[in-house]
Amino acid sequence: MKRILSLAITIIMITLLFPTLNVMAWETSGDFEYIVYENGLYSGTHIVKYTGTAEVLVIPDIIDGHTVTGIGHPLYTSQSIYEKNETLKSVTISNGITHIWNGALGGCKNLTSINIPDSVAHIGVAAFRDCPKLKSITIPRGVIELGKTHFPENNSYYVYNNNLFAGCTNLTEIIVAVDNAYYTSDEQGILYNKDKTRLILCPPGKSGAVNIPVGVVEIFDEAFRDCVDLSEITLSKGVKRISRSAFEKCANLTKMIIPDGVESIDTDAFVGCTGLIDINIPGSVKSIGSYAFRNLANLKTVVMQYGVKSIEHSVFNGCTGLTSVDIPDSVESIGSYAFKDCVSLTSLIIPDSVTGIVGMCVFENCTGLTDVRMSDNVTEIGYQWFSGCSNLKSINIPKSTTEIGQSAFYNCASLNSIDIPDSVTKIVSGAFAGCSSLTAVNMPDSVEYIGLNAFDGCSNLETLHISNNADRILDYTFTGCTSLTSANIPGSVARVGYEAFFGCVNLETVIFNNPNTIIEETEYIRPAIPGGGANDPPVSEKVFHPTFDGCDNLKTIYGYYGSTAEIFANNQEKNFIPIVKVQLNEVDLSFDVPPQLINDRTMVPMRKIFEALGADVDWNGETQTVVAVKNDITISLQIGSSILIKNDEIINLDVPAQLVNSHTLVPTRAVAENLGATVEWDENTQTVSINY
Structure with missing residues (x-):
């Protein structure tokens, strides 16, 4: 019953897919089953099954x-x-039969x-697959197509699959009739097209060494596939193409x-050649195809010699023993996963000729890699x-780079420093997450976007400068930065997201330079998302924690009077210190450490104020003295001293220069006025105005 149903479905499908075919019958005759097509492309009678147990079989020409x-x-x-026949030893095909279909024997x-x-x-295709005791086969004079290789008179051809003898592990010889017009073979038993310019197939049972003769220009798809006993293959200098899975x-x-002269190495060309120890790729090769040397x-x-232009997708993916790669400065592009999991690779130089590293995960999990020199022409450090x-x-990171992509350096646990050039505008989600050795981040003001989790888990991060043009700090950005003691949120930041500093257990001070920055104070519980049906449960609810949740040592908040920072400090019972605004010629000045009122005097970071007023600054760490020079005026101040020396004049100060959070603060009015500026104070807006 099942067989009748299967036959009926088959006939219906054939009729639908090939309406020009007229299936006359599917019949049984003795040990044979056959099908008859009355007309169309497959017109004729085809033996589709043999059920007997004979050792010697003759396939009839009439049934x-x-x-x-x-x-x-x-x-x-x-x-x-x-x-799966296990009795048959010999098959003879009767004269008159014209087709041996895919996998038929x-x-x-x-x-x-x-x-x-x-x-x-x-x-x-695969007409003789899995016949492990077959040692030799003769291709007769009439064959014009083998496994979808076809050579018409105009010498064009197409290739579908050449692996006619997959699993014929003892086949050592293919013999082609000398008068065949399309194919030939040599004394090694290897199959070629007639003029021996294309090597089509090496018998999979061949062992030892094989020499490819002069005149061959192409190694066909799968030509040597599964030749597991070959130890050496010598290509002649005329070969131009090594095709897919060759x-x-x-x-x-x-x-x-x-040899020099090969122009292309195609996809999967050497996959599974696990005995290879070294490879020299000549400069004549322009492109190395995807997966060519994978695993x-x-x-x-x-x-790779000078001349190679492209390293495609996953070329060396999983080459776990690879210790050295020479990339010539002719290479222009490198594809996704190209060196993924090359765990023994220790250093890499990507030449300046490389302008495009396309895709993702190019060097992912190269756990032995300690040093990388990137091309100066790469514009993006991409995904992972x-x-x-x-x-x-x-x-x-090259100065041409504009974006550091998602998880680009994720879990680079030994990366202890990074220089982000001022060409970078985006640091995308997770870019440096898990970089647990990173101690300092100096983000240039060119950065406008910082993604989720960008620095999540940077547990040794102590020094942080956030770009003054970042528009927001998204959720989880600095989660788990347990060594961070202070954070200065620029005036450009409109919002600090949920759990942005979650678990920063040593964070003591946060400075808000924007009076309207949104700070998430309460947790947000996203409702469960309904499912699609009775058997489809809803997606679980998610809890988003406040911005500074888990920051148990947070004590001091700096901000403007009446700002969201002051409200936050009061709500969270933190110490609030108001920020004094400092303007120079009606333009706001920004500081790494905010100006502070100490004993009713506005104190500002010394280097920033001196340089803003046009003075050159020198710091003597031994004497803890700062010297500023502008034109014919020289000013010196010493930490803890209530004296300012202007040229040879001694001037007494109400408040001495002092160290606050490792920054030297100096009195604004005393410094500015002694450099020739005027200073005004607005009590209502807590603003110092300097003009000169």
Whole structure:
């Protein structure tokens, strides 16, 4: 019953897909089953199954009065007529049959010989697969198509799959009739097109060394696939193309010399060649295709000569033994995952010729990588490029870079410093998350966007300068920065998100330079999202904690009178210190440490105020003395001293210069007036106005 139903469905599908076909019958005759097409592309009778147990089989040319034209099903992919037969040893195909369809004679475990008549013109993909005792086969004169390789008179061709003999592990010889117009073979038993310019197939049972003769220009798709016993292959100098999967799974291949003149190495070309130790890629190769050397665990050294232009997707992905790669300064692009999981690679130089590293995860999990020198022409550090490079200590971010992408340096636990150039405008989500050795971040004012979790888990971060043009600090941005003691939120920041500083247990001081910055004080519980049906439960609710949740040592908040910072400080019972606004010629000045009122005197960071007033500044750490020079005026102040010396004049101060949070603060009025400026104080707005 099941078989009748299956047959009915098959006939219906064939009718729908190929309306020009007229299926006359599916019949049984003795040990054979066959199908008849009355007209259309597959017109004729095709033997689709043999159910007998004979050791020697002759496939007839006539069955029930029908002339047999094909073996196998013309519409089914790789369906053998005697799948898993264990008795058959010899097959003879009767003259008159023209087609051996895809997979038709495969899967016969004890088959040792196949006799193919001259009438056969077409042999399909994987036609003889999984016949492990087959040692030799002869291709007759009439064959014009082998595994979808076809050479018309105009010498153009197409390739679908050349792996005719996959699993024929003892096949060592392919013999082609000398008068075949399309194919030939050599004394090594290797299959070529007629003029021997294209090597089509090496028998998978070949062992030892193989020499590819002069005149061959292309190694076809899968030509040497599964030749597991080959140890050495010598390519002639005329070879120009190594096609897809050409040497795939040649597991014992230890020596491969790619000659100068090869122009392309295609996708998967050497996948599974786990015996290869070193590769020299000549400069004639313009492009190295995706996955070409993927997962070659024993590959240690790769040398690319000048001329190579492109390293495509995943070329060296998973080459865990790779210790050295020379990338020439002709390379222009490197694709996604190109060096992912190359755990033994310790250093890398990306030449300035590289203008595009396309995609993601290019160097992800290169755990041995300690040093990277980036091309000065790369404009973006992309998604997870260096994620998981746990021993990366130093890298230059080029001045051409505008964006540091999502999780670009995620879990680079040994990265202790980073220089972000002033070309960068975006630091995207998770860019430096988990960089637990990072101690200082100096964010240039070119940065306008800082993403979620950008510095999450930077547990040794002590010094932080946030860009004065960042428009907001998003959720979780500095979560878990447990060594951070102070944070200066620029006036450009409109909002500080949920859990932005969550768990910063040593954070003591926060400065808000914008009176209207939104600070999340209460937790937000996102309601559960309803499911799609009775058996689809809702998505769990999520709790978002306040901005400074878990900052148990937060004591002091700096901000303007009447600001959101003051409201926050009062609500959270924190010490609030008002910020004094300082203007120079009616322009607000910004400071790393905010101006403060000490004993009714406005104190400001000394270097910023001196330089704003046009003075050159020198600091003597031993005597803790600052000297400022402007034109013919020299001013000196010493920490803790109530004396200011102007040239040779001694001037007494109400409040001495002093250290506050490791910054030297000096009295604004005394400094400005002694450099020739005028100073005014507005009590209502707490503003110092300096004019000169």
